[in-house]
Amino acid sequence: MARKALIAREAKRARLVAKYAEKRKKLKEEGDYQALALLPKNSSPVRLHNRCKLTGRPKGYIRRFGISRIKFRELALQGKIPGVKKTSW
Template identity: 40%
Template sequence: MAKKSLIQREKKRQKLEQKYHLIRQSFKKKIRSKVSPLSLSEKTKMREKLQSLPRNSAPTRLHRRCFLTGRPRANYRHFGLSGHVLREMVYECLLPGATRSSW
């Protein structure tokens, strides 16, 4: 089980990412736009505004965590579970359609 403080920190990052998502997108569109070419100084101003946003609002700082344990590694997107929890659930026949493997 992951520490509760780490899970809460991740939830805080998710809220910040949702809050600043549209603002971040608009800055990036203005920087990349080819229709109305911006001068170099205007582009640098836009980049500075983008950098002035909170660091934790960037989507790359988010981690996918296990739904049950909060483990940040070895997660399967389809199930939302980490590898060892997924394996235990398959062995207990809690996931329909998943087959056990032995090696």
Template identity: 40%
Template sequence: MAKKSLIEREKKRQKLEQKYHLIRQSLKKRIRSNFSPLSLSEKTKMREKLQSLPRNSAPTRLHRRCFLTGRPRANYRDFGLSGHVLREMVYECLLPGATRSSW
């Protein structure tokens, strides 16, 4: 089980990412746009605005965590579970359609 403080930190990052998503997206779009004749100084101002946003609001700082244990590694997107929890659930036949591997 992951520490509760780490799980709460991740929840806080998710809220920040949702809060600043549209602002970040619009700034990036305006910086990248080739059609708008922005001068170099305007682009640098926009980059400064982008950098002034909170660091934890960046989507790259988010981790996908296991739904049951909170483990940040070896997560499967389809199930939202970490590898060892997924394996235990398959062995107990709790996931329909998933089969055990044997060779």
């Protein structure tokens, strides 16, 4: 489990990105890069980092499911992810 502070930090960044999305888009279209530089750094979508929805783990993230590889394997083996089964050949 990731530290709660790191999970909260990512959530705060996501809120800032959503809050400033329109303003950022408008400033980019106008070419006003000085005003763009005055916006909070964490309002840039580039600074977002995908984290597992269950554990907050930042690495081994599977986009399609929104969880880390470890949790994905656990849930798949328990049969809790529809359409996923262990392969063998």
